Amino acid sequence: MPARTCAPLFLLAFVLAPAGVIAQGAPPPPAPAAAAGPAAESGVEGTEAEAPPREVTATKLRIGDIADMGFHVRLQPRLDYGDLVVSQDGKTYDREQDLYLRRVRFTVTGSALGQLHYVLTLAGDRVGQKNRPNAVTVTDAAVEWRAAEWFAMRVGRAKLPITRSGFTSSARQLLVDRPLSVDAARGLFDDVNQPNLLLRSRLLGGAVALYAAVADGWNGTGPYSSSPGKTVRTSHPAVVARVELSPPGLTEAHKSDSHLGEGKHLTVGADAGLQEQIQYGDATGKEDRRLVGVDLSSHVGPLTLQGEARWWEIRSVGSTRGTVKPYGVYGQAGYYIAPIGLEPVARYELYVEDSTKSGARQTVLTVGLNAYLHRHSAKLQLAWVHRAFEAHATGVLPGQDAADVAQAQVQLYL
Numbered sequence: 001m002p003a004r005t006c007a008p009l010f011l012l013a014f015v016l017a018p019a020g021v022i023a024q025g026a027p028p029p030p031a032p033a034a035a036a037g038p039a040a041e042s043g044v045e046g047t048e049a050e051a052p053p054r055e056v057t058a059t060k061l062r063i064g065d066i067a068d069m070g071f072h073v074r075l076q077p078r079l080d081y082g083d084l085v086v087s088q089d090g091k092t093y094d095r096e097q098d099l100y101l102r103r104v105r106f107t108v109t110g111s112a113l114g115q116l117h118y119v120l121t122l123a124g125d126r127v128g129q130k131n132r133p134n135a136v137t138v139t140d141a142a143v144e145w146r147a148a149e150w151f152a153m154r155v156g157r158a159k160l161p162i163t164r165s166g167f168t169s170s171a172r173q174l175l176v177d178r179p180l181s182v183d184a185a186r187g188l189f190d191d192v193n194q195p196n197l198l199l200r201s202r203l204l205g206g207a208v209a210l211y212a213a214v215a216d217g218w219n220g221t222g223p224y225s226s227s228p229g230k231t232v233r234t235s236h237p238a239v240v241a242r243v244e245l246s247p248p249g250l251t252e253a254h255k256s257d258s259h260l261g262e263g264k265h266l267t268v269g270a271d272a273g274l275q276e277q278i279q280y281g282d283a284t285g286k287e288d289r290r291l292v293g294v295d296l297s298s299h300v301g302p303l304t305l306q307g308e309a310r311w312w313e314i315r316s317v318g319s320t321r322g323t324v325k326p327y328g329v330y331g332q333a334g335y336y337i338a339p340i341g342l343e344p345v346a347r348y349e350l351y352v353e354d355s356t357k358s359g360a361r362q363t364v365l366t367v368g369l370n371a372y373l374h375r376h377s378a379k380l381q382l383a384w385v386h387r388a389f390e391a392h393a394t395g396v397l398p399g400q401d402a403a404d405v406a407q408a409q410v411q412l413y414l
Contacts, residue, residue, distance in 0.1 A: 043109055043117065044109070044117050044119045044140070044142055044144045044158065045152075045154070045200070046158045046159035046160075046167060047119045047140040047158045048074070048107045048109075048123075048140050049119035049140065050254065060110070063112075066112055066113055067110060067111065068110045068111060068112075069108060069109075069110040070108070070109050070110055071106075071108055071109075072107055072109075072414065073105065073414040074103065074104070074105040074171060074411070074412070074413050074414075075101065075103070075105075075410075075412045075414070076102040076103040076104075076410065077100075077101055077410050078102040078408065078409040078410075079408045080098045080405055081095070081096070081405070082095060082385075082404050082405035082406050083400075083405060084096040084097075084098055084130075090398070091397055091399035091400070092399045093397065093403055098129060099128070100127060100130075101124065101128055102126060102409060103125060104123065104125075104127055105121055105123050106122045106123075107119060107120070107121045108120045116143060116144070116145055117144045117146065118142070118143045119140045119158075120138070120140060120141050121140035122136055122137070122138060123136070123137050123138070123139040124137075138157060139157070139193045140157060140158055140193065141156050142155065142156030143155060149202065150203055151200070152200045153200075154197075154198040154199075154200070157193060158193060158198070160189065160194070160196055160213050160215060160240050160273075161198065161211035161213055161240055161241075161242040162185065162186055162188075162192055162240055162242075162271055162293075163186060163308060163310065164269050164295035165179060165182045165308060166178065166183075166185070166186045168255040168256060169255070169256075171376055171411065171413075172254075172255070172256040172376055173257050174257035174258050174304065174306070174334050174345050174347075174370075175257075175381070176381050176383045176407045177366075179308070179332075179347065179349045179364070180328070180364060181310060181326070181328020181330065181349060182310070184223055184326060184351070185291060185293070185312050188224065188289055188291050188312050188314075189218050189273060189275055189289065189291075190217060190220075191222065194215050194216065194217075195215060195216065196214060196215035197213065197214050197215075198211060199211070199213070206251040206252075208243070208246075209242075209244040209245075210241075211240075211241065211243075211271075212241045213241075214240075215237060215240075216235075216237060216238065217235065217238025218235065218238065218289060220232045224324070228283040231280055231282045232279070233279050233281040234278075235276075235278040236275060236278075237275070238273060238274070239275070240271065241273075242270070242271035242272075243271075244268070244269045245267070245268050246265060246266055246267045247266060250266040250267075251265060251267075252267055257304065257332075257334070258299075258370070258376075259299045259304065260336050260338075260343075260372065260375060260376075261301055261302040261336040261338045262301075263301075265297070266297075267297050267298070268295070269294065270292075270293065270295070271292070272292045272293075273292075274288075274291075275288070275289045276289075285318030286317055286318065288313075288315045290313045291313075293310035293311070294308070294309055295308040295309075302336040302337065302338065303333070303335055303336075304333060304335070305331075306331070307331040307332070308330060309328075310327060310328050310329070311326075311327040312325075312327070323356060325356050326352060326353050327352050328350065328351040331348055332345070332346065332347035332348075333345070334370070341371060341372040342371055343372070344368075345366075345367070345369065346365075346366065346367045346368070347364070347366045348363070348364070348365055348366075349363065349364040350363055351363075353393060353394060357392060358392070359390040359391035359392035359393065362388060362389045362393040363387070364385065364386070366383055366385045367384055368382050368383030368407075369381075370382075376411065377412070377413040378411070378412055380408070380409070381409045381410075381411070382407070382408050384405075384406050384407075385406075385407065386403075387402060387403045387404075388402045389401050
């Protein structure tokens with residue numbers, strides 16, 4: 001059977017087979033209310049619709065007795081200062097400041113007929129940032145059907161289930177930016193927000209979560225594009241699967257880097273992605289892309305811990321593009337001080353841009369402080385980022401092998 005036909009069948013088997021096995025036995029006990037998974041929320045998982053903190057009540061319109069529609073806006077003004085621009089002689093960095101809007105989101109979300117949930121998000125990213133064009137895009141445009149607590153199907157433009165940090169909303173990030181390696185891995189199959197079909201199953205009160213998605217995948221743009229090789233002529237679809245396991249009583253109410261001192265959870269996750277037989281109209285040969293990763297996240301009261309390790313590969317045959325094998329690993333922690341609403345945070349990351357070459361490694365140390373004025377709906381995040389480069393890593397200059405940037409970002413829900 002051709003791979004194009006097998007992909008949807010693989011997704012269905014991955015999600016439904018474990019559910020079928022469990023359904024043959026006695027029904028599992030219901031999960032406690034505090035551990036209800038994202039399926040219990042009104043939004044669509046993997047989109048802006050699941051991100052609003054519980055204090056934010058969207059303006060809602062009722063459409064008869066069968067549907068409703070809500071609206072909310074998210075703003076992230078940001079200031080960067082430090083080694084942002086290359087000096088005129090190209091040997092070192094010059095200090096510079098940059099004030100811009102990191103994210104602007106306008107989201108329409110709602111439900112219909114009880115089982116259908118929808119989302120549409122218009123987004124502006126890095127609005128006003130130096131040397132970047134301003135543009136408005138559609139990041140989310142999806143409908144989710146929840147047939148039962150153990151099964152849901154989502155179709156439309158939304159996130160692929162790749163990486164723990166990447167699948168978590170940017171509204172709930174522990175630090176200002178995601179890890180470099182996570183952003184790079186999310187670009188392996190092009191934009192992580194792309195039209196796709198996703199199946200999801202939650203079993204045993206949320207102790208087991210299964211995700212499987214199929215999408216067009218790589219189209220020649222993104223962090224791993226090159227010329228020639230920017231025009232994809234044909235390819236197999238991209239297939240992505242993710243599994244999350246939690247002990248009973250330690251399931252996560254919603255994906256977040258920071259739970260602000262409430263509850264506890266422990267989740268082990270793993271995901272993998274594959275796209276084969278990519279052929280270009282402007283380059284010879286063919287290309288396969290693969291990704292695999294594991295992650296661990298936990299919080300107990302005020303303490304939050306999270307880490308990921310990830311490997312991915314672009315294997316080209318008969319092409320000048322060659323083979324690229326990056327990997328990355330990071331660990332991060334935060335401690336929420338409830339009386340004053342402050343949270344010291346830190347992360348250390350190792351990112352190797354290509355393990356087939358020497359000197360392509362960089363390390364990133366980030367320390368910061370979060371101040372929560374009204375939980376995640378109104379907060380200030382401060383961070384200092386130190387990057388150290390090997391001889392052939394992106395960012396290294398003839399006279400400078402490290403860079404420092406201070407960041408300040410505000411998040412507001414309206």
